[in-house]
């Protein structure tokens with residue numbers, strides 16, 4: 629598939645190179661009006677990793693995720709400071725094409741959000757928006773991504789039926805397929821399984837695990853067992869002095885078996901949070 633308009637296509641000045649890691653934040657802070665949601669987050673992720681963002685409600689995990697594809701541009705009263713590098717892209721550069729960026733850095737939300745269209749059109753619509761209009765090409769991509777998420781055999785005979793008729797788990801897999809169709813490099817997932825029943829949650833979790841190495845995945849989850857099962861590394865956020873802080877990040881073995889910080893030890897063992 630031909631990729632159209634990568635976020636850097638028209639902006640050579642949008643390039644960053646302040647770390648060898650793939651995804652990096654430096655002194656990243658975000659406030660809503662006067663309220664500091666999180667501050668001073670320094671974080672590094674290698675390409676192809678699955679990283680679990682964990683921590684109690686309100687510590688800024690979703691807000692942190694939203695900075696990475698500049699979804700925060702859409703929030704009124706939201707101010708972000710610091711630096712973000714993804715690959716060679718300087719995400720904070722105001723000249724970044726945010727539409728193209730969100731193609732490279734896709735987002736999956738807690739509640740599946742299919743468009744009120746057919747299954748076929750749910751995937752075709754964003755592809756058309758990005759300039760892919762050839763019918764054969766669309767059919768090919770749609771079949772490929774539906775196979776990638778294990779949905780093809782379940783829906784191949786009803787591609788023209790409404791996506792809203794799918795189960796919650798099928799809808800979430802469709803939303804992941806919709807993101808994959810745009811060939812992102814990074815997937816941001818905000819509690820993608822938490823609105824699903826246990827069986828569907830397990831299927832989506834297995835799907836996410838199968839995407840390891842092909843995409844860099846940051847997943848917010850309150851399910852510590854899930855974080856241990858699918859993540860390579862984890863990052864614990866916590867509210868300290870009224871705002872979110874990154875307390876500790878590292879391989880999942882470190883976070884859950886040999887944490888360096890007492891808050892991590894308490895949270896990972898289920899004693900706090």
Ligand SMILES: Nc1ncnc2c1ncn2[C@@H]1O[C@H](COP(=O)(O)OP(=O)(O)OP(=O)(O)O)[C@@H](O)[C@H]1O
Pocket residue numbers: 660665683684685686687688689690691692703
């Ligand atoms: N759009 C917004 N406007 C104002 N305040 C917000 C907004 N979104 C989040 N906040 C506040 O910012 C803080 C961090 O919220 P955020 O949703 O990022 O935390 P979280 O760790 O993801 O929580 P949860 O696990 O419950 O989803 C909270 O105090 C929240 O009330």
